[in-house]
Amino acid sequence: MAEERALAMVTCTAPVNIAVIKYWGKRDNDLILPINSSLSVTLHQDQLKTTTTAAASRDFTEDRLWLNGEEADVGHPRLQACLREVRRLARKRRGGSAEDSSPLNLSYKIHIATENNFPTAAGLASSAAGYACLGFLCRRGCWALEWAAGAQGGFGCSERGVTSWFLGPKVSGEKKQVGSTAGMQTSVDTSPLLKHRAEAVVPERLALMMRHIRERDFEGFGQLTMRDSNQFHATCLDTFPPIFYLNDLSRHIIALAHRFNAHHGRTKVAYTFDAGPNTVIFTLADTVAEFVEVVRRSFPPAANGDQFVRGLPVGSASLPEELVAAVVPEPVPGAVRYILHTQPGPGPQLLDDPSQHLLGADGLPHGRP
Amino acid sequence: MAEERALAMVTCTAPVNIAVIKYWGKRDNDLILPINSSLSVTLHQDQLKTTTTAAASRDFTEDRLWLNGEEADVGHPRLQACLREVRRLARKRRGGSAEDSSPLNLSYKIHIATENNFPTAAGLASSAAGYACLGFLCRRGCWALEWAAGAQGGFGCSERGVTSWFLGPKVSGEKKQVGSTAGMQTSVDTSPLLKHRAEAVVPERLALMMRHIRERDFEGFGQLTMRDSNQFHATCLDTFPPIFYLNDLSRHIIALAHRFNAHHGRTKVAYTFDAGPNTVIFTLADTVAEFVEVVRRSFPPAANGDQFVRGLPVGSASLPEELVAAVVPEPVPGAVRYILHTQPGPGPQLLDDPSQHLLGADGLPHGRP
Numbered sequence: 001m002a003e004e005r006a007l008a009m010v011t012c013t014a015p016v017n018i019a020v021i022k023y024w025g026k027r028d029n030d031l032i033l034p035i036n037s038s039l040s041v042t043l044h045q046d047q048l049k050t051t052t053t054a055a056a057s058r059d060f061t062e063d064r065l066w067l068n069g070e071e072a073d074v075g076h077p078r079l080q081a082c083l084r085e086v087r088r089l090a091r092k093r094r095g096g097s098a099e100d101s102s103p104l105n106l107s108y109k110i111h112i113a114t115e116n117n118f119p120t121a122a123g124l125a126s127s128a129a130g131y132a133c134l135g136f137l138c139r140r141g142c143w144a145l146e147w148a149a150g151a152q153g154g155f156g157c158s159e160r161g162v163t164s165w166f167l168g169p170k171v172s173g174e175k176k177q178v179g180s181t182a183g184m185q186t187s188v189d190t191s192p193l194l195k196h197r198a199e200a201v202v203p204e205r206l207a208l209m210m211r212h213i214r215e216r217d218f219e220g221f222g223q224l225t226m227r228d229s230n231q232f233h234a235t236c237l238d239t240f241p242p243i244f245y246l247n248d249l250s251r252h253i254i255a256l257a258h259r260f261n262a263h264h265g266r267t268k269v270a271y272t273f274d275a276g277p278n279t280v281i282f283t284l285a286d287t288v289a290e291f292v293e294v295v296r297r298s299f300p301p302a303a304n305g306d307q308f309v310r311g312l313p314v315g316s317a318s319l320p321e322e323l324v325a326a327v328v329p330e331p332v333p334g335a336v337r338y339i340l341h342t343q344p345g346p347g348p349q350l351l352d353d354p355s356q357h358l359l360g361a362d363g364l365p366h367g368r369p
Numbered sequence: 370m371a372e373e374r375a376l377a378m379v380t381c382t383a384p385v386n387i388a389v390i391k392y393w394g395k396r397d398n399d400l401i402l403p404i405n406s407s408l409s410v411t412l413h414q415d416q417l418k419t420t421t422t423a424a425a426s427r428d429f430t431e432d433r434l435w436l437n438g439e440e441a442d443v444g445h446p447r448l449q450a451c452l453r454e455v456r457r458l459a460r461k462r463r464g465g466s467a468e469d470s471s472p473l474n475l476s477y478k479i480h481i482a483t484e485n486n487f488p489t490a491a492g493l494a495s496s497a498a499g500y501a502c503l504g505f506l507c508r509r510g511c512w513a514l515e516w517a518a519g520a521q522g523g524f525g526c527s528e529r530g531v532t533s534w535f536l537g538p539k540v541s542g543e544k545k546q547v548g549s550t551a552g553m554q555t556s557v558d559t560s561p562l563l564k565h566r567a568e569a570v571v572p573e574r575l576a577l578m579m580r581h582i583r584e585r586d587f588e589g590f591g592q593l594t595m596r597d598s599n600q601f602h603a604t605c606l607d608t609f610p611p612i613f614y615l616n617d618l619s620r621h622i623i624a625l626a627h628r629f630n631a632h633h634g635r636t637k638v639a640y641t642f643d644a645g646p647n648t649v650i651f652t653l654a655d656t657v658a659e660f661v662e663v664v665r666r667s668f669p670p671a672a673n674g675d676q677f678v679r680g681l682p683v684g685s686a687s688l689p690e691e692l693v694a695a696v697v698p699e700p701v702p703g704a705v706r707y708i709l710h711t712q713p714g715p716g717p718q719l720l721d722d723p724s725q726h727l728l729g730a731d732g733l734p735h736g737r738p
Contacts, residue, residue, distance in 0.1 A: 197561075201561050230608075244620050247620070248616055254610075
């Protein structure tokens with residue numbers, strides 16, 4: 001049927017990646033080449049997943065975008081770059097594969113819908129840029145596997161020993177922070193320390209990190225993860241004007257992790273912070289319950305006590321008195337919104353089941369006129 | 370009179386210095402050689418001054434120390450090192466000068482009293498280490514001019530055009546921060562960025578800063594002062610475990626300064642932060658009243674409205690509406706404790722008037738039994 005063939009649709013899911021050797025800044029903005037290689041842990045999609053459906057049709061009159069059900073502006077430069085890339089790849093695929101009968105045509109307009117499965121804190125992940133970025137990653141993973149590999153590595157499923165999780169801090173009333181695209185360009189332009197980090201520090205660290213992972217050396221992995229997170233934020237501070245992603249709560253959590261490790265005499269937890277307000281803690285399975293209880297005692301949940309720990313189940317732990325005395329600070333109630341317990345997981349996945357498309361046969365989100 | 374000659378007493382005053390090219394870390398702990406040269410602005414003693422009296426007598430049975438009238442432990446390693454140095458210099462002076470008749474003897478015990486003329490916020494400058502440090506600087510200036518010059522420069526009186534002042538932020542209930550002596554050693558041991566800064570960044574900056582000062586180029590001076598403050602704190606963050614001196618209020622003030630400069634299209638104010646919670650703002654005389662009003666609007670004083678601005682008089686300013694709209698954030702009442710308006714001033718001074726000694730003829734603070 002001509003009508004059906006005029007609509008091409010694909011849906012994929014993408015995980016959240018957390019860099020343990022971080023990259024910040026591009027050496028080529030057009031080719032999106034980073035100034036240094038990086039290494040990320042892929043978190044499991046059961047807890048943190050972005051689903052994106054993209055559709056192309058000759059019947060569409062304009063490019064359109066829905067983020068978590070709300071229509072959004074398609075004018076964002078990154079999204080525009082992505083749409084260009086999608087069309088370029090579609091042409092490429094059409095040229096070289098058996099799918100020449102695909103209805104994808106370079107002149108067709110594209111509809112994109114993207115949704116997260118994780119509870120988004122108000123004002124936290126609601127920026128169009130943030131969503132566009134997730135959608136971009138997803139499309140890159142599904143539509144353009146031949147394109148994206150570049151220098152960025154990742155590991156996930158093979159590291160089942162590593163349990164990672166997520167602290168969603170209370171969102172403060174501060175003005176919107178610097179977006180990562182603009183921020184990293186300013187850093188490249190102004191920070192002498194970033195240049196040195198990319199040239200002289202990261203190559204060694206990358207090799208070392210890969211060795212720690214290969215040898216399942218959590219002590220080494222954790223130490224280097226924390227050092228690299230701190231150094232990334234140091235280069236943000238060396239940017240002019242300076243960029244801050246760490247706040248007083250981040251500082252509290254960092255100090256808490258160091259006291260916890262010092263008390264145990266080894267690295268049992270490792271923090272890392274990306275260009276946003278969330279903390280990610282890596283720890284091994286035998287430490288999860290104890291550290292969750294330490295966080296609960298340090299930042300007693302306000303109203304949502306029963307939703308404070310989400311995701312994978314967490315056992316209960318009672319803390320020895322000397323641990324509490326040495327590690328737990330004066331409590332700051334309500335400062336941490338919730339803890340999401342997750343684990344490493346697989347990369348982007350193409351969904352076969354058409355019922356999981358976020359767009360209907362009319363090219364619009366389900367339940368829309 | 371044998372009794373009188375048995376007591377030697379000297380009193381000096383020392384200013385507070387604010388480094389605009391900062392040093393952090395020693396390459397030789399015994400010789401106290403910094404890993405890089407630095408450049409400081411000397412603030413005027415009318416507003417910020419530490420007075421120190423030191424006395425030596427054969428009648429003293431032990432070394433004693435009073436900080437702002439309270440007796441303190443003389444066991445602090447830095448104070449001990451200082452007492453050794455004082456005795457060494459006393460011996461040296463005795464050996465080479467006409468003052469061979471001085472009653473100073475290496476075996477004599479020493480009494481030291483030191484006091485600040487500035488209102489110290491609770492918990493802020495009350496640590497023995499902080500006071501000992503001020504006292505140390507003072508003694509270094511007065512007793513040991515032949516010793517201390519080293520690589521640290523300073524400028525003060527010659528820069529009358531530069532008006533500087535001081536924001537005393539509200540003291541939070543956080544645990545005591547890392548002292549600078551221990552902190553800088555950890556930084557030297559663990560921060561790759563600090564090493565690069567000392568070797569590759571500071572030498573150029575120092576030359577540039579001296580040129581800006583020579584040419585009375587406030588734009589260049591202010592930009593470089595802010596960059597260097599940020600880079601110093603970046604190396605603290607790159608330390609492991611990381612050291613934080615900037616907090617959420619510092620971030621607010623930094624953002625405020627950048628918005629203020631952006632609004633005016635040039636660098637009218639420049640912030641700098643040392644290893645503590647205070648902000649120092651450099652600005653020119655014609656900007657003081659306006660920026661003070663911006664700070665007052667951004668951080669409305671709590672109870673002490675009439676003591677919010679201290680030190681040198683500040684004129685009144687009414688802010689244009691577009692300035693308020695562009696620059697002043699949602700107010701954070703009470704976050705800034707007070708503003709101290711001061712200016713550059715002279716270095717350490719020896720006091721001739723014996724009535725200004727902090728110790729009496731009995732070697733004890735006045736009014737003590």
